[in-house]
Amino acid sequence: MMRLCAVLLTLLVAGxxxxxxxxxxxxSSQRPTLYYFTWSDYVDAAVVAEFEATRGVRVVVDTFSSNxxxxxxxxxxxxxxDVVVPSDFMAGIxxxxxxxxxxxxxxxxxxxxxxxHLQQLAFxxxxxxxxxYLWGTAGIGYNADVVTEPPTSWEALWDxxxxxxxxxxxxxxxxxxxxxxxxxxxLNSVDPQAIxxxxxxxxxxxxxxxxxxxxxxxxxLVAGEVVLAHAWGGPIxxxxxxxxxxxxxxxxxxxxxxxxxxAVLASSRQQELAMDFINYLLDEEVALLTSQRLLFASxxxxxRDRLPADIRNNIAVxxxxxxxxxxxxxxxxxxxxxxxxxxxxxxxxx
Amino acid sequence: xxxxxxxxxSAFPVKLSLVSASLFLGxxxxxxxxxxxxxxxxxxxxxxxxxxxxTWENYQRVLDPLVGVIFxxxxxxxxxxxxxxxxxxFPLAYCLARASRPWQLILLTLVMIPFWTNxxxxxxxxxxxxxADGILNTLLIRLGFxxxxxxxxxxxxxxxxxxxxxxxxxxVLPLVVAIxxxxxxxxxxxxxxxxxxxxxxxxxxxxxxxxxxxxxxVLVFIPSLGAFITPYLLGGGQKMMxxxxxxxxxxxxxxxxFGSALSFGLMGTVLxxxxxxxxxxxxxxxx
Numbered sequence: 213m214m215r216l217c218a219v220l221l222t223l224l225v226a227g228x229x230x231x232x233x234x235x236x237x238x239x240s241s242q243r244p245t246l247y248y249f250t251w252s253d254y255v256d257a258a259v260v261a262e263f264e265a266t267r268g269v270r271v272v273v274d275t276f277s278s279n280x281x282x283x284x285x286x287x288x289x290x291x292x293x294d295v296v297v298p299s300d301f302m303a304g305i306x307x308x309x310x311x312x313x314x315x316x317x318x319x320x321x322x323x324x325x326x327x328x329h330l331q332q333l334a335f336x337x338x339x340x341x342x343x344x345y346l347w348g349t350a351g352i353g354y355n356a357d358v359v360t361e362p363p364t365s366w367e368a369l370w371d372x373x374x375x376x377x378x379x380x381x382x383x384x385x386x387x388x389x390x391x392x393x394x395x396x397x398x399l400n401s402v403d404p405q406a407i408x409x410x411x412x413x414x415x416x417x418x419x420x421x422x423x424x425x426x427x428x429x430x431x432x433l434v435a436g437e438v439v440l441a442h443a444w445g446g447p448i449x450x451x452x453x454x455x456x457x458x459x460x461x462x463x464x465x466x467x468x469x470x471x472x473x474x475a476v477l478a479s480s481r482q483q484e485l486a487m488d489f490i491n492y493l494l495d496e497e498v499a500l501l502t503s504q505r506l507l508f509a510s511x512x513x514x515x516r517d518r519l520p521a522d523i524r525n526n527i528a529v530x531x532x533x534x535x536x537x538x539x540x541x542x543x544x545x546x547x548x549x550x551x552x553x554x555x556x557x558x559x560x561x562x
Numbered sequence: 563x564x565x566x567x568x569x570x571x572s573a574f575p576v577k578l579s580l581v582s583a584s585l586f587l588g589x590x591x592x593x594x595x596x597x598x599x600x601x602x603x604x605x606x607x608x609x610x611x612x613x614x615x616x617t618w619e620n621y622q623r624v625l626d627p628l629v630g631v632i633f634x635x636x637x638x639x640x641x642x643x644x645x646x647x648x649x650x651x652f653p654l655a656y657c658l659a660r661a662s663r664p665w666q667l668i669l670l671t672l673v674m675i676p677f678w679t680n681x682x683x684x685x686x687x688x689x690x691x692x693x694a695d696g697i698l699n700t701l702l703i704r705l706g707f708x709x710x711x712x713x714x715x716x717x718x719x720x721x722x723x724x725x726x727x728x729x730x731x732x733x734v735l736p737l738v739v740a741i742x743x744x745x746x747x748x749x750x751x752x753x754x755x756x757x758x759x760x761x762x763x764x765x766x767x768x769x770x771x772x773x774x775x776x777x778x779x780v781l782v783f784i785p786s787l788g789a790f791i792t793p794y795l796l797g798g799g800q801k802m803m804x805x806x807x808x809x810x811x812x813x814x815x816x817x818x819x820f821g822s823a824l825s826f827g828l829m830g831t832v833l834x835x836x837x838x839x840x841x842x843x844x845x846x847x848x849x
Contacts, residue, residue, distance in 0.1 A: 217670075217735045217736070217738055217739045218739075220670065220674055220731075220735055221732070221735050221736070221781070278813070278814065280813055280814045280815075280816060281813045281814075283609070283610060283816065284610060284812065284813050284816050287609075287610055287611055287816070305609055309609055376713060379798075382799045384814065418800075421798075421800065422713075422716055422798060423715075423716045423798025423799060423800065424798060424799035424800060425798060425799055428689075432693075435693055435694065435695050436694055436695055437693050437694045437695075437715065546608065547608065549815075553814075553815045553817070557628060557802065557807070557810075558628060560799070560800070560801065560802035560806075561628055561631050561632060561801075561802055
């Protein structure tokens with residue numbers, strides 16, 4: 213009995229250790245293999261399968277759930293990934309750190325098809341390292357059955373009427389950016405005083421918050437657990453299909469616009485294939501299918517008109533053009549990130 | 563001493579196994595530990611990464627009152643989890659230990675089966691049970707105990723439930739072993755001497771199961787002290803715990819040196835507690 217229990221305990225401990233391990237496939241294969249490291253809700257199997265079939269290659273997909281996680285993993289060195297999908301500001305950081313390969317735009321002709329507002333972005337105006345792929349906004353997802361007055365400002369997330377039924381993204385830059393915007397600062401403020409004020413504002417909000425989550429807010433809205441959610445557009449657009457009274461609103465303060473970019477790691481040994489893959493993902497037909505499946509706006513400007521009206525006109529997918537000039541991009545705040553880290557920890561300790 | 567004598571006097575295989583065991587431990591336990599310690603004395607680069615400038619700053623930051631609050635909360639949660647696990651596990655372990663052989667196997671397997679499922683999946687299952695339109699609230703409302711759903715998910719209680727559930731078998735198994743060793747005749751003897759059920763439990767079962775409680779306590783306390791998936795998924799990311807803080811330092815803030823220093827702080831705390839526990843139980847031994 214004693215021995216049996218010991219064996220079972222060992223099994224338990226071993227099981228506990230493997231809880232976060234991800235499967236990695238062996239590199240040995242006849243066909244060339246492309247390692248694609250992307251966001252957890254960005255993969256459409258059909259799109260990947262078609263690339264594999266037409267090019268006679270194998271694509272191994274691995275996923276991450278935040279820009280910081282992507283950087284942390286790539287910084288460790290030998291990751292073996294070829295194509296990665298950092299967001300705007302992170303593409304800038306990774307480019308500066310020398311982690312990204314210079315792109316050969318001759319091999320990526322679809323770079324000509326980008327939406328006009330994505331053609332020249334501050335973090336990489338000439339697409340040396342990165343090309344926008346999917347883009348969208350952060351705003352407020354809400355349940356119109358309960359929240360009868362459509363929110364027009366971030367301040368709606370401070371409404372005591374919905375205490376305990378509000379969720380915020382679990383992302384320090386997004387949450388602090390939102391608070392900074394309501395206080396009239398830039399969401400990229402590097403002023404410690406402004407960050408402190410934003411922290412005070414968020415502390416006052418904390419008793420109303422059900423959860424800080426970047427992965428579950430759409431399910432929480434559908435389940436009725438929360439009625440107001442600081443949210444990214446794509447998951448809200450998907451939640452609308454499950455629950456017709458879910459809506460999306462962009463705040464008058466401007467809100468946040470983002471684009472996730474395709475890039476090749478400098479350490480990649482499949483540069484040619486990687487750039488071919490990027491060009492393939494930006495192809496009009498492929499991009500159209502991607503946007504229809506994932507409900508994120510494509511960076512390819514020709515896709516918009518070919519999408520069904522209910523997707524094209526959904527502000528959770530495509531924000532209205534007149535809003536674009538007011539929206540802010542997240543930028544690298546360099547050393548000031550320490551103030552954010554500290555304030556975020558303080559917020560979470562309360 | 564004993565090991566020395568064994569190594570010099572007896573057969574070759576003993577020596578070999580000692581060498582291989584120390585090699586294994588050195589390579590896969592001690593060396594990584596030294597590496598982490600090295601990192602904990604380095605500085606954070608501008609974008610994460612490690613700059614090899616030696617500093618004590620990371621350990622000074624561990625002593626920050628802010629971190630102290632997180633340490634204290636994690637210790638409290640881990641301690642409570644351990645106590646509740648012990649209380650819940652004892653009756654179960656007792657039945658298991660006193661069951662007939664075939665039943666014992668069946669029951670032990672039943673304890674184990676859920677734990678062959680991925681831990682993440684089991685934690686998510688609790689989200690489905692505890693949320694407003696979840697199984698528990700729906701059941702309670704249907705049965706007429708509640709009018710409105712109770713806010714169960716993303717509270718301290720849900721984190722606590724998740725921790726107890728997650729680590730319960732770590733307490734059950736050592737207790738089964740300990741209780742099995744207690745002869746049922748001792749229980750009979752106690753009753754023959756007119757001990758009540760309670761007195762028998764207090765004076766016979768409880769003291770003799772101490773090794774089981776100690777082993778189980780360590781196995782439950784240490785992982786719940788560093789747990790991060792449970793507080794993250796069931797706590798709604800609202801209250802930071804040690805595990806979540808360390809995870810944040812490594813993956814979000816990318817401050818590996820501080821994360822390493824925190825890990826050493828955690829290890830130090832566990833060792834200190836272990837030392838204190840050792841002293842108190844040695845002190846009690848003669849009685």
